[in-house]
Amino acid sequence: MPFLIIGLVVVLVGGGVAGWLALRARYGPRDADQRQAATLLWKESPTMEEKPFNSWASDGIVAVMHEDWLDAFHADTGEDAWDLEPPLRAGDDAKMSRFCGMSHEVKNGLGVVAYGPYKKDWYGGTGCSTIAVIDVKTGAIKRQFDLPVVENRNTTNFTDPEIVGDVVVFALHDIVYGMSLTDGREVWRYDQEPGRYCNLWGPAISERTLVYPVYCPLGEEDVHELVFLDPATGSVKGRTRVETDSPVNVIAADPPVVSVDSSLNEEDPGSLLVFDDTGRKVTEIPANQPAGRLNVNPINSSVESSARQRYPILIKDGALIGETWSTSVTANRETNKIVAVDLKTGQQRWDVALGAKITGRPFAVTENSVLAINDGTYEDPPRVYEIPISGGSPNPITGVFPDEITSPTNCNLHWVDGTVYGARMGAGTMGNEPVFAVR
Numbered sequence: 001m002p003f004l005i006i007g008l009v010v011v012l013v014g015g016g017v018a019g020w021l022a023l024r025a026r027y028g029p030r031d032a033d034q035r036q037a038a039t040l041l042w043k044e045s046p047t048m049e050e051k052p053f054n055s056w057a058s059d060g061i062v063a064v065m066h067e068d069w070l071d072a073f074h075a076d077t078g079e080d081a082w083d084l085e086p087p088l089r090a091g092d093d094a095k096m097s098r099f100c101g102m103s104h105e106v107k108n109g110l111g112v113v114a115y116g117p118y119k120k121d122w123y124g125g126t127g128c129s130t131i132a133v134i135d136v137k138t139g140a141i142k143r144q145f146d147l148p149v150v151e152n153r154n155t156t157n158f159t160d161p162e163i164v165g166d167v168v169v170f171a172l173h174d175i176v177y178g179m180s181l182t183d184g185r186e187v188w189r190y191d192q193e194p195g196r197y198c199n200l201w202g203p204a205i206s207e208r209t210l211v212y213p214v215y216c217p218l219g220e221e222d223v224h225e226l227v228f229l230d231p232a233t234g235s236v237k238g239r240t241r242v243e244t245d246s247p248v249n250v251i252a253a254d255p256p257v258v259s260v261d262s263s264l265n266e267e268d269p270g271s272l273l274v275f276d277d278t279g280r281k282v283t284e285i286p287a288n289q290p291a292g293r294l295n296v297n298p299i300n301s302s303v304e305s306s307a308r309q310r311y312p313i314l315i316k317d318g319a320l321i322g323e324t325w326s327t328s329v330t331a332n333r334e335t336n337k338i339v340a341v342d343l344k345t346g347q348q349r350w351d352v353a354l355g356a357k358i359t360g361r362p363f364a365v366t367e368n369s370v371l372a373i374n375d376g377t378y379e380d381p382p383r384v385y386e387i388p389i390s391g392g393s394p395n396p397i398t399g400v401f402p403d404e405i406t407s408p409t410n411c412n413l414h415w416v417d418g419t420v421y422g423a424r425m426g427a428g429t430m431g432n433e434p435v436f437a438v439r
Contacts (some may be wrong), residue, residue, distance in 0.1 A: 004162075009224070016033045025197045027272070031280040032074075033171070035399065035400050036399035036400070037400055037402065038383065038398045038399035038400060038402065038436055038438050038439060039047070039402075039438065040404060040405070040436065040438040041076070041077075041078065041419070041438065041439055042077060042078025042436070043404060043435065043436040043437075044078065044434055044435035049073050051066060051067065051426060052065060052066050052423055052434055053066070053067075053425055054104070054160070054412065055412045055414070056102075056106050056111055056399075056414075057414030057416055059106065059109050059136045059137045059388050060074065060137060061074065061075060061081055061136050061137055061427040062074075062421050062423070062437070063111070063136065063334070064128075064434060064435055065099055065102045067098045067099055068085065068086070068098060068099070069083055069084065069085050069153055070083060070084040070113065070139075071083050071435075072136075073435065075419070075421065075437065076414070076437075078435075078437060081139070082138065083139070084141075085097075086098055086099050086113075086115035086116075087130075088117075089129065089146060094147070095387075097115050097117060098115060098116065098117075099113055099114070099115045100114055100115060100116060100128035101114035101115075101158060101159065101160040101161055101170070102114075102160055102161075103160060103162045104160065104162060104205075105162065105163055105202050107163040109135060109136055109137060109390075110133055110134065110135065110142065111133075111134050112161040112162065112163055113132050113134060114128050114129075114130065114131055114132075114158065114160070115128065115130055115132070115293070116128035116129050116130055122157070126174065127158065127172060128158040129146060129149065129172055130144065130147070130198055131145055131147065131161055131170060131184070133166055133168070133181065138171060143181075143183070145179060145186075147170065147172050147177060148186075150173045150175065153389075157171075157173070157174050157199055157200060158170070158171060158172045159171040159200065159202055159203055159212075159308055160202075160308040162308075163181060163203060164207060164210075164232075165207065165231060165232060166180065166181050166182070167179060167181060167187050167188075167232070168180075168181055169205060171200050171212070173190070174192060174200045175189055175190065175191045176190040176212065177188065178232075178233075178234050180230065182191070187234075188234030188235075189234060190227075190229055190234045197216065197217070198214050198215065199214070199215045199217070200212050200213070200214060201213045201215060201248070201308055202249070202308045203246065203250055203253075204250040204251065204253035204256065204257075204308070205231070205253035205308070206231075206253035207231065207265050208253070208277055209228055209230075209231070209237065209253050209254060209256060209277040210228070210253065211227075211253045211256045211283045212229070212250070213226055213247070213248040214226065214227055215247065215248075224242045224247075224248050225239060225241050225242065226239065226240050226242060226248065226250070226256070226275070226279060228256065228260070228275075228278060228279050237277055237278050237279070238278035238280070238428055239279055240275070240279035240280075244260040244261050245261075246260065248260055249296065249298075249311075250307070251296065251311045251313050252313065252315050255274055255277070255343060256275040256276070256277060256279075257272055257274050257315070257320065258272065258273050258275075259271075259287075259296045260272075264372075265428070269287035269288050269293050270287045270289065271284050271285060271287055272294070272320070274320075274344075274346075282344065283343065283344060283346045284346055285341050285343075285346040289324070290348050291351035292324030292325060292336065292337055292339075293324055293325045294313075294322050294323075294325075294339070294341075294412075295312060295322065295324060295341065296311060296313065296322070297311075298310060298311050299311065299410070299411070310412060312362065312409075314365050314370065315343075316365045316370070317389055318342065318343050318344065319343060319349055319389075320340070320341045320343055321338070321340045321341075322338075322341075322352075322362065322367070323338055323360065323361040324336045324339060324362075326359045329356065329357050333357040333358075333377065334357075334358075335355065335356060335357055335358060335359060336353070336359045336360065338351065338352050338354065338361070338362055338370070338372050338387060339351040339358065340391065342344075346438050349391060350390070350391030352387055352393065354372060354374045354385055354394050355380055357377065357379070358365060358375065358380045359374065359375050360372050360374035360375065360385070360409065362387075363413040363415070364413070364415040366386075368388065369386045369387060369388055369389055370385055370386070370387040370388075370389060371386060371397075371415055372384070372387060372394065373385070373408050373409060373413065374409070375406070375407055375408070375409050376406040376407065380400075381400040381401050381402075381403065381405075382400070382401040382405060382408050383396050383398050383399065383401060384396070384397055384398040384415075384420060385397065398420070398438070398439075401438055404436075404437070407424075408420070408422050410425070410426075411425065412424075419437055419439045420437070421435075421439070422435070422436050422438075423435050
């Protein structure tokens with residue numbers, strides 16, 4: 001979603017609070033000044049060098065991963081809880097190690113990270129090949145195991161690990177491994193045909209299905225495929241070819257949803273394909289919906305293409321819930337819609353705008369509702385809205401955010417017991433806190 005011009009004005013006028021106060025002095029009180037205010041519990045000051053690419057909020061901890069370290073804060077106070085630097089793999093001659101993957105979910109208090117030598121670009125090295133299971137509350141490494149090194153395979157191609165049942169799923173060397181969560185032994189592996197030189201890209205993972213896009217660049221023509229694996233056994237549930245000349249982005253796994261032919265070309269917006277877990281196509285959702293064009297750009301776009309990206313898309317009650325691209329309302333203001341599309345028919349169920357001159361995105365679902373948040377403007381600071389799962393008017397359920405938090409839609413957002421925890425992805429910028437908690 002494009003940055004609003006007002007965000008630049010804030011920085012140029014004075015940045016942060018000073019910028020907002022300058023606008024207030026010039027234009028007078030806002031409606032927001034009479035509205036209930038949310039409480040900034042804490043924030044972490046940014047630096048330009050920080051480039052976080054994933055985060056957890058669980059078990060009283062907010063943890064943010066960078067290449068060189070994993071920071072953890074107490075969720076209620078923001079005080080340092082623990083930190084972890086990537087260890088060196090035993091017997092490796094590299095002088096430095098880096099984090100290269102992080103589970104998207106915490107399961108039973110455990111998260112999983114992957115790391116390896118800082119630079120290992122050649123074939124046959126160790127790459128991103130060590131997995132650590134971490135107690136999120138304490139930062140203690142409960143288990144650590146090395147994946148086998150396979151010679152003459154691309155070591156830089158890996159995907160984020162994830163706990164699925166009793167196994168840790170991770171891909172390395174374009175091989176998918178299922179490793180025992182208990183002792184680290186190899187439970188199963190899915191290896192492709194090495195002679196085809198196919199690459200695995202960022203998957204989507206659920207308790208039922210693993211969905212990996214496969215790109216085979218050698219041959220008479222490029223081939224894009226999807227492979228569907230059983231997470232318990234690694235057996236192939238299905239494999240299907242996708243007719244496209246562009247990379248295939250897997251957005252969800254339950255049910256499997258992929259984005260194809262997405263580009264900046266307004267005349268070729270592409271579509272979303274919905275499959276069952278055996279690879280049979282169920283329906284095709286046009287990217288252009290009555291409410292506007294669906295935004296399928298990842299939130300953490302700074303991660304490597306083989307990693308698992310986070311998309312501004314939710315799945316709930318048979319519907320895909322997302323946001324449309326923004327459109328201009330005035331020279332300095334934009335708006336967009338939150339939309340729900342039926343996964344069986346591909347038809348739009350409902351759409352709603354959070355405001356006439358604000359943009360927003362959905363970021364969480366509850367039992368009966370969708371939670372959405374807007375980007376901040378001078379007139380309308382960010383706040384959280386609740387939208388009935390069947391559609392209807394958005395209802396604000398938090399106060400307006402403090403002036404320090406202006407662009408929450410560019411963050412990984414976590415909703416825990418009425419508190420929003422945010423971690424901005426990518427390089428740090430002035431006026432945007434990489435980590436914050438607002439209630």
